[in-house]
Amino acid sequence: MARMHSRRRGSSGSDRPTAEEPPEWSEVDEEAIESRVVELAEEGYDPSQIGRKLRDEGVQGIPVPNVKLATGKKVTEILEENDATDDFPEDLRNLMERAIRLRDHMERNPGDAQNKRALQNTESKIRRLVDYYRGDRLDAEFTYEYDEAKELLE
Known part of the structure; x- marks a missing residue:
């Protein structure tokens, strides 16, 4: 299957061995x-x-x-x-942190076209994930905005 933001295909990797019970050497309560x-x-x-x-x-x-x-x-x-979950899913939080880093980089380096494209792709992924999680793990009115994301993650 092709990548989301490029025309290349991903490289095939190994799969975890199928196991139905933990190994004998790892007997932990x-x-x-x-x-x-x-x-x-x-x-x-x-x-x-x-x-x-x-x-x-x-x-x-x-x-x-x-x-x-x-x-x-x-x-x-x-x-x-055990009520120890975060407010945001881990994948969404990581993408928001990356978008903030890219935006800060773009402010320091306005001519960096590659990172401008990377920022666009990252924010597109964020919006797609927000649509996926909206209503279930996020508020129904939640939308991604850079300023709000920066405040939420600090």
């Missing part, structure tokens, strides 16, 4: 994993960063290769159960 997920979220980590930390550092010294296999729930589901 579900409650310990859930408490560690909530603890990391309170420290300010995003769900993807939490999964990476659990994979690399683990819980009580034992790595957790896949939270969903170990607990039966995704990291975001665990956070929702």
Whole structure:
């Protein structure tokens, strides 16, 4: 399938092996994993960063290769159960941060045509995601504006 903002196709990558149960060497209690997920979220980590930390550092010294296999729930589901979710979805927040960085760069370098195009593409992705999340995870009247996004993320 082609990329969204270019005519190139993406390169094929490897898939995670299909597994239906956690590996034998990773026997960690579900409650310990859930408490560690909530603890990391309170420290300010995003769900993807939490999964990476659990994979690399683990819980009580034992790595957790896949939270969903170990607990039966995704990291975001665990956070929702414990009321530790953010106001914005992680992908939307990351795109808004990128748009703010690009806009600041454009103010310093007005002749940078490549970054002007990158800003247009990023803001287009943001508007598309806002339409997707509107009503469900965002307010029904929410619209993306640079000034509002800058205030929300600070």
